[in-house]
Amino acid sequence: MKRLLTGAAVAGLLLCGYTISASAATLKVLTSWNKNVWPTYVVLDNFIKNVKKLGGDKIKIRISGPEVVPGFQQLQPVKAGVFDILFTHGVYHMGSKGLAAIMDAMNSDPVGKRTSGVWDHLDKFYQKTHGLKLLAISPNSTKGxxxxxxxxxxxxxxxxxxxxxxxxxxxxxxxxxxxxxxxxxxxxxxxxxxxxxxxxxxxxxxxxxxxxxxxxxxxxxxxxxGTSTLPFLMNLKSYKKLTKEKQNILLQAGYLTELEMPWIGDQVQAEEDAALAKKGVKITRLPADQVSKMRKAFSESIWALGEKCCGADAKKLRELSEKSGLSW
Structure with missing residues (x-):
C-alpha cells in the first residue's frame, strides 16, 4: 500500500509545474468492450475519471466501442489515426505483434513493472512496431x-x-x-x-x-x-501533437489507473462473488497439488505465444520480469 500511495503522490507532484492551456483537446477512444462488460470496462471508466481529476476540462474523451469496430480489428484504425486511443487486450491483436498479451504472465504489481524496465520496454516496442505510445498497462484486479x-x-x-x-x-x-x-x-x-x-x-x-x-x-x-492486464495505446502522431501538459495528464492518469485498479477490481470481484452465490453459483476447487501446475501452464503458454509473436522482445520482457520477481 505504501508503494501505491507514494506513486499517487508522485503523480500529483508531476502535474504541479504545468500552466493552464488555452483550449481543450478532444480525443477519440476506441474500446474493445462496452459497459455491459463492467469488470473490464471499469478500467477505462477509472482512467477517464483520472483524466478529469488531473486535467479538469483540458482533455475531453469521446468513446466508441466494438459496435463501431470489432475488437479483433481495432489496432489498425488507431494506428491510422482514425481514433486516438485504444483500450484493449494484447491478445486481440496477437497476430499483429501483440506483445502486450504476455503481460498476463506477470503479477499485478504496477510499480514493479515500471522500476524493472518492463513498462519502458513495452512502450518502446509499441512506438517502434506500431507507431503507438503506451499510456498505461493496467491490471483489472489481482484475481486474473x-x-x-x-x-x-x-x-x-x-x-x-x-x-x-x-x-x-x-x-x-x-x-x-x-x-x-x-x-x-x-x-x-x-x-x-x-x-x-x-x-x-x-x-x-x-x-x-x-x-x-x-x-x-x-x-x-x-x-x-494469471493477471488480466489491459493496455491504453495512443496514436504516436496524435500524442506528439498534444502540449507537454496534456501529455503529462494522460500519462499520470494512466499511472494512477494502474495503481488503483488492483483494489477497485478486487472490490468489483467481491461484489460479484456475493451476488453469484445468491444466484446459486458454487465453487468447485482444484486439488491443492495442481494449483502451481495450473499457474505455470498458463504463464508458460503465454511466454511461448509471446516468443512466437515477437521473438527477442518477448524474451527480453521475460528476462526483466523474472529478474524482478514479477512472473508467476
Missing part, C-alpha cells in the same frame, strides 16, 4: 482469470473430455486438465453453453454476472490464475 463449468470438476479434480471455450492464451490450462479448447468470440459463449456446444469457458475472474453466464453455468473453478 478462471474457468467456469456447467458441471463441477470430476472426482479426479479435472475436466477431462470436456470442451472449454478459450482464446489461445488459455489453451495451456485447458489442456492441462484434459479439456479440448474451443475458440469463439465472447458474445457466443452464452448460447454455446446453453446449447451444449461447450461445457465451460475460460474468462476473466469477474464477468459471469454482467454477461449472465450464471444462467447457463453454475460452477466456477477456484483458485484463479
Amino acid at each position: 482469470y478462471h474457468i467456469f463449468l456447467k458441471k463441477p470438476l470430476s472426482s479426479k479434480g479435472d475436466w477431462k473430455g470436456r470442451k472449454i471455450r478459450g482464446t489461445q492464451t488459455y489453451h495451456g490450462v485447458i489442456r492441462l486438465f484434459g479439456g479440448e479448447p474451443v475458440v469463439m468470440s465472447g458474445s457466443q459463449v452464452y448460447s454455446a453453453l446453453e446449447k451444449g456446444v461447450v461445457d465451460g469457458a475460460a474468462w476473466p475472474a469477474a464477468g459471469m454476472l454482467s454477461m449472465k453466464h450464471f444462467e447457463v453455468a453454475k460452477y466456477k473453478v477456484r483458485p484463479t490464475f
Whole structure:
C-alpha cells in the first residue's frame, strides 16, 4: 500500500509545474468492450475519471466501442489515426505483434513493472512496431482469470473430455486438465453453453454476472490464475501533437489507473462473488497439488505465444520480469 500511495503522490507532484492551456483537446477512444462488460470496462471508466481529476476540462474523451469496430480489428484504425486511443487486450491483436498479451504472465504489481524496465520496454516496442505510445498497462484486479463449468470438476479434480471455450492464451490450462479448447468470440459463449456446444469457458475472474453466464453455468473453478492486464495505446502522431501538459495528464492518469485498479477490481470481484452465490453459483476447487501446475501452464503458454509473436522482445520482457520477481 505504501508503494501505491507514494506513486499517487508522485503523480500529483508531476502535474504541479504545468500552466493552464488555452483550449481543450478532444480525443477519440476506441474500446474493445462496452459497459455491459463492467469488470473490464471499469478500467477505462477509472482512467477517464483520472483524466478529469488531473486535467479538469483540458482533455475531453469521446468513446466508441466494438459496435463501431470489432475488437479483433481495432489496432489498425488507431494506428491510422482514425481514433486516438485504444483500450484493449494484447491478445486481440496477437497476430499483429501483440506483445502486450504476455503481460498476463506477470503479477499485478504496477510499480514493479515500471522500476524493472518492463513498462519502458513495452512502450518502446509499441512506438517502434506500431507507431503507438503506451499510456498505461493496467491490471483489472489481482484475481486474473478462471474457468467456469456447467458441471463441477470430476472426482479426479479435472475436466477431462470436456470442451472449454478459450482464446489461445488459455489453451495451456485447458489442456492441462484434459479439456479440448474451443475458440469463439465472447458474445457466443452464452448460447454455446446453453446449447451444449461447450461445457465451460475460460474468462476473466469477474464477468459471469454482467454477461449472465450464471444462467447457463453454475460452477466456477477456484483458485484463479494469471493477471488480466489491459493496455491504453495512443496514436504516436496524435500524442506528439498534444502540449507537454496534456501529455503529462494522460500519462499520470494512466499511472494512477494502474495503481488503483488492483483494489477497485478486487472490490468489483467481491461484489460479484456475493451476488453469484445468491444466484446459486458454487465453487468447485482444484486439488491443492495442481494449483502451481495450473499457474505455470498458463504463464508458460503465454511466454511461448509471446516468443512466437515477437521473438527477442518477448524474451527480453521475460528476462526483466523474472529478474524482478514479477512472473508467476
